[in-house]
Amino acid sequence: MSGRCLERAAVIFFAVLSVACAGAPAASPGSGLHEFEGTWTASGTRRTLPLGEGRTSSVIELEGSMLLSGAGRPGVGFRSEIVALVDSASGLTGRGVWTDERGDQVFSELTGTGTAARNSIEGTIVGGTGRYAGATGTYTFSWQYMIESDDGEISGRAVELKGSVRVGAPPGNAP
């Protein structure tokens, strides 16, 4: 059993991993309407406050990787973060920020009904920075699963992420 074998295996593995990640072409969204779909895998924390019989309220913070598909997608993916207040009686309200590889951001407001798990959540894009300045649009997603581990961390995967975003010139620069 040679040490070289291990070295080669390690080099091959990390090379494949790096190429698989780096192989994603950077997208530069032109102005106009972009339709997209994708997935979002996220982890974070949830703090729950009981509000009497059968009612709870939670503050959740999630961050993770959102990957988009579709010819019109505004980018290959984003780092996506949300903070939200979830009330089992009145639903979810939250805010989301997507950040791309250049640091440009997309801001959105989120609403949903019931708890965070197993629900369709709607997002309204309300602007952004850099190439997403002035962006508008809507999107929806639902949680495939949301799991809480022993140490209080939550992890989930959102599927059926679909929406559209209109990317235009920043306000004031429009012709």
Add this chain to the structure above:
Amino acid sequence: MISPSLVLKRAAPFAIAAAIWFAPVPAGLTPQAWHLFAIFVAAIASVLIGAYPLLTSSTIAVATVVLTGTISPAKAFSGFANASVLLVVIAFIVAQAVVKSGLGRRISLFMVSRFGGSSLGLAYSLVLTDAAIAPAFPSNTARGGVLFPIALSVARGAGSVPEDDGKRRLGGYLMYCTMASLAVSSALWMTATSANPIGVQIVREAGLSIGFGSWLLASSVPALAAILVLPILVRWLFPPGVTSTPEAPAAAKRDLASLGAWSRDEKITAVTFVVMVAGWVAADHLGLNVTSIAFLGLGVLLMTGVLTLGDIAEQGETLGTFLWLAVLFALSGQLNELGFMSYAGERLASHLGGLSWPVTYVTLIVLYVAIHYLFVSQSSQVLALLGVFLDVGARGGVPVPLMAFGLLFASSYFSVITPQGGSQNIIFAASGYLKQNELYRLGLFVTLAFLAIFLVLGTPWVLLVAK
């Protein structure tokens, strides 16, 4: 005088880090995640190629990520307060009490008197003991804390010490067999590690309900085969030096009889250990934290003078282990939090479109196992990637039960791929009986063997029994 090849070897991790760091940030990742990946890969690669020990590479890595502003100090150092990391350290210290008190010698003589005719017999006794007690232990780190003092005592009893290169091999053999056994026994029983119930929850969302019995039925053939093969495989990969000792059982019986009555320290250690084990077994039902139980045991041993501060001071290896484990735990966790892990998983999986389902299935399992090089926790990978890989497999036409069980079992046996791949490994890795390059080499080959067994035997069996 350092040889030119060693200079090149030691420069390579820095070159790897710089090459990745300054490469364009892939679309969809933030610079922060990409830079952390560069440093983490360089740290792991430096150990794999033998440039630096894990402690050296991890301390340089954590200093770099904080000083470059890649992640905050609070996040970089969060591993030092992690319960799993602390459990490893405390379990390691507590194990020394078993040896010091003389209880270890008694256990060792008993084991040798029963199974000591060969090194293989000793290894099987440890591996089968683990398989038998595993379903009662929801924490495989705690199970490691039970088995380590036994393996250590047997090794010491057979005259194997880490300091003597000629005599350490038997100890190293027993340590590695026990460590790898924890990985595969966790695949055998649904309740043998905390990562399994998490995986079962994720799989349930895909429409497959798995219970204790259906898990055991599906795992029984490949996991038992792996358990039976393990001591023979490790003996081939890492010959223990001593193979046959036909006279040892009779000698051990005589020595055991001459030991006489139990000493005060032996009794205190035994009772403390039994209480700790009972606490670990019942921890889930009683809502007890397993690390706190270990702290209580250590406190009792210190209070009664079985262990002293001097004994702890002698465990310098423990401090080194604590440092590198805490750092790698935090950095790997941050890679996950920053979305790199799921990004890498999704990207790798996305290249599988258009393949037949058997090829998709095998490729996904191999990728899922290989990517564990980046993880320092089984649960973290289950949470980050199991759902992603299951979804890709199902969309690629792989039968959901097969994909689900394949990933669930891999989530246990892949933990042995690196010494930091599961916190239960660390206790054995820190024993000093195995060098780091040996741990990585054995990790690669034993994981490949497990992978082959679970794919070749497990696949038809799961297709037959799991619907």
